[in-house]
Amino acid sequence: MNLGQNLKKLRKKHHFTQKELAEMLDITQGTYALWEKKTGNPALEMIVKLGDIYNTPIDLILNEQKSDSPFIELLNIYNTLDAEQQNSILDFSRFLATQKAEPLPPSDNIIPLQTYRxxxxxxxxxxxxxxxxxxxxxxxxxxxxxxxxxxxxxxxxxxxxxxxxxxxxxxxxxxxxxxxxxxxxxxxxxxxxxxxxxxxxxxxxxxxxxxxxxxxxxxxxxxxxxxxxxxxxxxxxxxxxxxxxxxxxxxxxxxxx
Known part of the structure; x- marks a missing residue:
């Protein structure tokens, strides 16, 4: 089950509409709808908020095993920090994202972005x-x-x-x-x-x-x-x-x- 399907399943289980959940997350309903359709991904702080709303561990939100996912570990660490520390993590992450990344080696696990002629x-x-x-x-x-x-x-x-x-x-x-x-x-x-x-x-x-x-x-x-x-x-x-x-x-x- 992908992230979008899992988000939809959790929302239905808790009897929320997309609009209600978007209001709780302080985002637009259209932005949330893209997450469920898997054409967009929630930011780190949004995943933490979803965990709080559903009172659900982050690994269940993402449908991943804790032991196999460094992302789960990062989110769990983030969730233990205070607001100032969380903002520092986000600022540093944005800085890293602006840096020129080294080419990744070929890998069967890399899914190329679909393009159209x-x-x-x-x-x-x-x-x-x-x-x-x-x-x-x-x-x-x-x-x-x-x-x-x-x-x-x-x-x-x-x-x-x-x-x-x-x-x-x-x-x-x-x-x-x-x-x-x-x-x-x-x-x-x-x-x-x-x-x-x-x-x-x-x-x-x-x-x-x-x-x-x-x-x-x-x-x-x-x-x-x-x-x-x-x-x-x-x-x-x-x-x-x-x-x-x-x-x-x-x-x-x-x-x-």
Whole structure:
């Protein structure tokens, strides 16, 4: 089990949402989500905080054996120091990280960082405006776009936008890209892009939508009770169309020309 899977297992065991845990750690929910997805790693002091929150030994947080891990030993030592000493350790570690490292000898244990060739990737033109997975995001109506790259061939789509918020997680994570077709409403319970308001004042949402009488009921997939259903009147809102794909854009630093 990798670190991300272990963090998710511990969080579920203690009945925390990602947002609640991020608040306890004094970080953003998006930063914590990257740890569980294993696209980022918590800093040393964050691992110590997690151990305190769960009242769990650090080796169980990292899912490593104490006897086989110098990192566990370092963390345990760090945890015995006072705040001033801990800051000194962190400052020295940052200093070491800025120094030019000697080339490492070849080793079967070294996993190379995955990179991508630009010509082998697919591009998606994403609108500047973000789709709110929470409570609405104002549009500036510029119609400007920017390009993101993915290694997964996207299906046919008419538009693409970035998700803002975590109410559609885990299926549609915060900052992921969704593509959609502009075909209007078709079937209850599908995931749609839906807008409310006039030109220049629109609120754009990504929600599971149900038609009820003369309104649309917008439902969030995140089971957190803070995300309650809300209704949009048919006269003041419109269904843009269903979501086709949800992708994670590739970090441009990993793309080779």
């Amino acid at each position: 630009r010509e082998e990737l697919y591009t998606i033109e994403v609108a500047d405006e973000q789709l709110s997975a929470g409570f609405g995001q104002s549009l500036n109506d510029t119609q400007e776009t920017y390009t993101v790259f993915t290694d997964i061939r996207p299906g046919r789509y008419d538009g693409a936008a970035r998700i803002k918020g975590d109410s559609m997680q885990p299926e549609y994570p915060d900052s992921s890209i969704v593509t959609f077709v502009a075909t209007g409403f078709d079937r209850d319970g599908d995931i749609y892009v839906i807008s409310e308001g006039g030109p220049g004042e629109e609120q754009l949402y990504c929600k599971q939508v149900f038609r009820e009488e003369e309104s649309f009921r917008c439902h969030s997939l995140n089971p957190d009770p803070q995300y309650k259903d809300f209704y949009l009147d048919e006269e003041t809102s419109r269904i843009v169309g269903p979501v086709v794909d949800c992708i994670e854009a590739i970090n441009p630093e990993l793309i080779e020309n």
